[in-house]
Amino acid sequence: MTMSALIKRGSVAIVGAAESDLGEVAPGFSAIDLMAQGVYRAVSDAGLNIKDIDGIFCATAQSRFAGVSLAEYLRLPEAFIDTTATGGSSFMGHLAKAQMAIQAGVCEVAVVAYGSTQRTLGRKNTSVAEYNPYETPFKPFLPPTAYAMAAARHMHEFGTTREQLAEVAVAARQWALMNPVAWEKKPLTVQDVLSARMLSYPLTIRDCCLVTDGGGAIVVTSAARAKSLKKPPVYLLGEAHVTTHSTISNMPNLVETGAKRSGELAYQRAGLTAKDIDVLELYDAFTINTILFLEDLGFCKKGEGGSFVSGGRIAPGGSLPVNTNGGGLSYCHPGMYGLFLLIEATRQLRGESGPRQVAGANTAIAHGNGGVLSSQDTVILGTAATL
Amino acid sequence: MANKQKSPYGVYLEYLQQDQLAYQFSTVANKAIFFPREVCPETGLDCLEWRVSKGLGTVYSTSAVHPRDGIVYNVALIDCDEGFRLMSCVEQISPDQVKIGMRVKFKTHTPEGDDPYPVFVPVA
Numbered sequence: 001m002t003m004s005a006l007i008k009r010g011s012v013a014i015v016g017a018a019e020s021d022l023g024e025v026a027p028g029f030s031a032i033d034l035m036a037q038g039v040y041r042a043v044s045d046a047g048l049n050i051k052d053i054d055g056i057f058c059a060t061a062q063s064r065f066a067g068v069s070l071a072e073y074l075r076l077p078e079a080f081i082d083t084t085a086t087g088g089s090s091f092m093g094h095l096a097k098a099q100m101a102i103q104a105g106v107c108e109v110a111v112v113a114y115g116s117t118q119r120t121l122g123r124k125n126t127s128v129a130e131y132n133p134y135e136t137p138f139k140p141f142l143p144p145t146a147y148a149m150a151a152a153r154h155m156h157e158f159g160t161t162r163e164q165l166a167e168v169a170v171a172a173r174q175w176a177l178m179n180p181v182a183w184e185k186k187p188l189t190v191q192d193v194l195s196a197r198m199l200s201y202p203l204t205i206r207d208c209c210l211v212t213d214g215g216g217a218i219v220v221t222s223a224a225r226a227k228s229l230k231k232p233p234v235y236l237l238g239e240a241h242v243t244t245h246s247t248i249s250n251m252p253n254l255v256e257t258g259a260k261r262s263g264e265l266a267y268q269r270a271g272l273t274a275k276d277i278d279v280l281e282l283y284d285a286f287t288i289n290t291i292l293f294l295e296d297l298g299f300c301k302k303g304e305g306g307s308f309v310s311g312g313r314i315a316p317g318g319s320l321p322v323n324t325n326g327g328g329l330s331y332c333h334p335g336m337y338g339l340f341l342l343i344e345a346t347r348q349l350r351g352e353s354g355p356r357q358v359a360g361a362n363t364a365i366a367h368g369n370g371g372v373l374s375s376q377d378t379v380i381l382g383t384a385a386t387l
Numbered sequence: 388m389a390n391k392q393k394s395p396y397g398v399y400l401e402y403l404q405q406d407q408l409a410y411q412f413s414t415v416a417n418k419a420i421f422f423p424r425e426v427c428p429e430t431g432l433d434c435l436e437w438r439v440s441k442g443l444g445t446v447y448s449t450s451a452v453h454p455r456d457g458i459v460y461n462v463a464l465i466d467c468d469e470g471f472r473l474m475s476c477v478e479q480i481s482p483d484q485v486k487i488g489m490r491v492k493f494k495t496h497t498p499e500g501d502d503p504y505p506v507f508v509p510v511a
Contacts, residue, residue, distance in 0.1 A: 149448035249474040
């Protein structure tokens with residue numbers, strides 16, 4: 001995979017970030033309402049106005065032409081539009097494409113937006129299951145069964161245990177208890193996870209992400225313009241995207257994801273390694289994800305993720321802060337979660353995360369996942385000190 | 388060029404209707420390919436020929452799916468001996484008794500009024 005030499009490390013920055021209403025929103029809210037609400041809050045956070053926006057990057061499972069819908073809603077007829085959909089990782093790709101567009105002079109103030117009302121409308125009404133004659137007859141419960149088979153294979157090859165998977169959910173819950181907008185409000189134990197309703201062995205419902213409403217936006221602009229805005233800029237240092245498959249039966253190796261390659265490329269572009277990263281936001285749709293991504297992004301050796309996450313290492317007070325907002329497991333998961341990783345990474349690098357703030361964080365990784373471990377998109381962000 | 392008379396899935400289905408599990412083979416990459424397609428994903432060339440599997444394979448991964456109000460069933464990924472993988476299920480044993488590494492054998496399942504599909508049973 002080649003990267004144009006024209007793409008410069010740190011050439012653009014996130015200057016605004018905000019969630020829309022989360023959890024369970026009032027009846028009648030549309031996905032685009034939540035996008036627009038997130039955009040308004042994010043541009044306000046940046047000290048800008050919606051009419052400053054000249055680039056729209058967005059995706060949602062609930063709108064066929066989300067960019068057109070959002071341009072209509074905000075009345076931005078000449079805005080550059082990109083509605084690339086790679087599942088939950090879409091927004092990492094949008095950030096990268098916003099950088100390309102800004103560097104090319106196609107736009108200057110880009111928003112990356114998302115909205116979903118899958119909780120109030122129900123998952124069946126908000127995401128279309130695609131028919132596939134090579135998979136559908138076997139009724140895999142997707143996505144959980146795909147991740148369950150990855151977890152089963154990880155357990156088989158490396159001796160990973162269900163207790164170790166549960167540790168991921170417990171750590172996420174501890175972070176969520178420090179996040180006032182997190183969905184889950186009560187503590188969780190390993191035993192709670194193990195004895196919860198089985199969904200697709202070895203994953204119980206507590207190994208699986210929440211089903212919530214939610215949305216949000218980030219504002220991206222040139223490094224030059226970022227300096228004059230309200231908040232400390234959070235610079236894009238490196239990004240890379242890898243697609244290993246679409247359907248789980250075509251994943252080359254169930255225990256090694258495309259994050260290995262997207263991570264290598266993103267680190268290379270950022271001029272950093274795993275050792276240099278202060279805070280990690282990893283797409284935890286399922287407990288196995290966190291383990292796979294910690295391994296594939298170089299934070300521990302392949303196969304050792306289960307023991308790595310044990311003993312509270314990734315929980316508050318542990319040696320490696322992971323999913324500091326409470327993650328898709330305990331904070332919020334409206335279906336395509338990647339944008340929330342970018343929002344939390346931005347807040348951590350601005351020092352705005354209150355009781356869950358990682359002291360002195362200068363670098364963050366926000367790793368997006370789409371489909372069934374299909375689309376892997378690694379983003380590395382940094383403060384002005386990293387330029 | 389005239390339209391093709393059969394789709395990749397159409398050919399696959401015809402084999403299944405004759406109780407055969409078919410796959411494609413890249414004559415250039417020398418590699419088994421599944422799912423059936425129009426072009427070789429290894430080389431980008433039009434170099435795929437159809438072959439019939441011996442129907443023997445190994446469970447690569449497995450999950451027992453627990454519907455909220457229903458009977459637990461198995462979903463598995465099977466590595467066939469010819470070097471291709473497919474999604475299927477292992478029948479004749481309890482869903483939670485399906486284990487990674489288990490040797491399995493193909494048989495055709497034909498639902499009433501629907502296309503047949505391949506399932507597997509443990510090798511005796």
